[in-house]
Amino acid sequence: MEIKTKQTWSMCKSLLKEVKEWGCLKQTGVSLRYMTEFGSNPTDTNLLLSAQFLHKELPIRIARRAIELHTLPHGLSYMPPVLKVKDWYLHSFRDLRSFSEIKNMEDEKEFTEMIKAIKMRHNNVVPTMALGVQQLKNVSEDPDHIDEFLDRFYMSRIGIRMLIGQHVELHNPSPPPNCVGYIHTKLSPLNVARNASEDARSMCYREYGSAPDVKIYGDPDFTFPYVPGHLQLMIFELVKNSLRAVQERFMDSDEVAPPIRIVIADGTEDVTIKVSDEGGGIPRSGLPKMFTYLYSTAKNSMDESQPPSDLGTIDNVRMAGNGYGLPISRLYARYFGGDLQVISMEGYGTDAYLHLCRLGDSQEPLP
Numbered sequence: 001m002e003i004k005t006k007q008t009w010s011m012c013k014s015l016l017k018e019v020k021e022w023g024c025l026k027q028t029g030v031s032l033r034y035m036t037e038f039g040s041n042p043t044d045t046n047l048l049l050s051a052q053f054l055h056k057e058l059p060i061r062i063a064r065r066a067i068e069l070h071t072l073p074h075g076l077s078y079m080p081p082v083l084k085v086k087d088w089y090l091h092s093f094r095d096l097r098s099f100s101e102i103k104n105m106e107d108e109k110e111f112t113e114m115i116k117a118i119k120m121r122h123n124n125v126v127p128t129m130a131l132g133v134q135q136l137k138n139v140s141e142d143p144d145h146i147d148e149f150l151d152r153f154y155m156s157r158i159g160i161r162m163l164i165g166q167h168v169e170l171h172n173p174s175p176p177p178n179c180v181g182y183i184h185t186k187l188s189p190l191n192v193a194r195n196a197s198e199d200a201r202s203m204c205y206r207e208y209g210s211a212p213d214v215k216i217y218g219d220p221d222f223t224f225p226y227v228p229g230h231l232q233l234m235i236f237e238l239v240k241n242s243l244r245a246v247q248e249r250f251m252d253s254d255e256v257a258p259p260i261r262i263v264i265a266d267g268t269e270d271v272t273i274k275v276s277d278e279g280g281g282i283p284r285s286g287l288p289k290m291f292t293y294l295y296s297t298a299k300n301s302m303d304e305s306q307p308p309s310d311l312g313t314i315d316n317v318r319m320a321g322n323g324y325g326l327p328i329s330r331l332y333a334r335y336f337g338g339d340l341q342v343i344s345m346e347g348y349g350t351d352a353y354l355h356l357c358r359l360g361d362s363q364e365p366l367p
């Protein structure tokens with residue numbers, strides 16, 4: 001049975017009751033370090049334990065989001081894109097709850113296939129939610145409230161996808177060297193910065209026909225444990241913003257566009273990555289809006305015919321316009337205990353500081 005509409009939602013009383021019960025249970029956060037240590041030894045016993053943990057944990061996290069999706073202000077809960085997302089959450093909750101106890105490796109395999117399918121079902125949550133929010137932002141007087149909700153919602157999504165992805169990857173019979181599931185235990189931020197910059201520059205070329213240089217400073221031998229996909233996404237978004245700012249400022253000028261500078265510092269507590277540009281910065285009054293969803297100064301700002309795709313890939317055809325890059329990157333940084341700050345000098349340029357927690361022992365923030 002597909003759960004499709006507002007009516008069907010209200011008809012599924014027993015499901016709703018169960019969602020409410022599970023949504024009140026306590027979530028359990030895990031740290032990067034714990035995931036690494038646990039996953040370093042993917043024996044059958046550990047895989048079984050991991051599946052049993054997810055069998056209990058995922059319905060709690062999913063139920064909390066389903067409840068929140070059901071109680072959004074200003075009628076947002078009943079906007080068609082939000083209804084669609086809510087259906088995906090309910091569907092996944094029901095799949096998880098109808099899976100009986102995981103007792104042996106056969107159950108474990110079946111469960112792993114199921115959560116893989118859940119992860120795929122939720123692939124398009126970001127662009128779909130963005131459509132709903134766009135429709136609402138046109139009429140709402142309280143966008144702050146929506147931003148807070150979206151921060152919680154997307155943060156939770158990052159956690160759910162990390163947990164599922166990590167468990168699924170532990171089944172890989174020949175993982176790449178130094179990889180424990182999604183985590184690279186010896187990740188070189190310099191290499192990631194190089195790849196992310198090249199991706200962003202390719203996009204800049206496609207859009208403007210040229211791209212400023214990106215210079216990267218840091219120890220090429222330095223490594224630390226982190227999730228490569230997350231780091232790639234964050235640096236890509238920051239470099240993309242800087243390239244766009246510099247490109248637009250120097251487009252009609254005879255001067256050579258100044259390079260973007262990336263500095264990587266390995267501290268005891270944090271690895272900090274600074275992305276600096278001379279793209280003219282933004283006015284102080286605009287700073288609070290930078291981390292607002294859908295805030296973009298791009299000319300091709302989002303319209304309903306062009307919703308944002310999931311972020312951080314070269315497949316994104318446009319240089320900017322969704323207003324999702326900064327807020328989502330900050331969530332990825334915060335997920336493992338880091339943060340993202342942007343400081344701007346209007347008339348000169350912008351510095352973005354990406355702090356990543358080096359020890360990996362901070363627990364997932366669980367909204």
Ligand SMILES: Nc1ncnc2c1ncn2[C@@H]1O[C@H](COP(=O)(O)OP(=O)(O)OP(=O)(O)O)[C@@H](O)[C@H]1O
Pocket residue numbers: 237241242245277279280281282290295296297298308318319320321322323324325326327349350
């Ligand atoms: N380095 C920068 N220099 C100048 N303005 C910036 C810079 N970085 C961000 N901004 C401003 O902040 C806005 C929001 O940035 P954000 O990355 O969230 O979205 P976007 O780049 O517009 O779209 P996308 O979702 O495609 O990333 C930008 O539109 C731009 O106005």
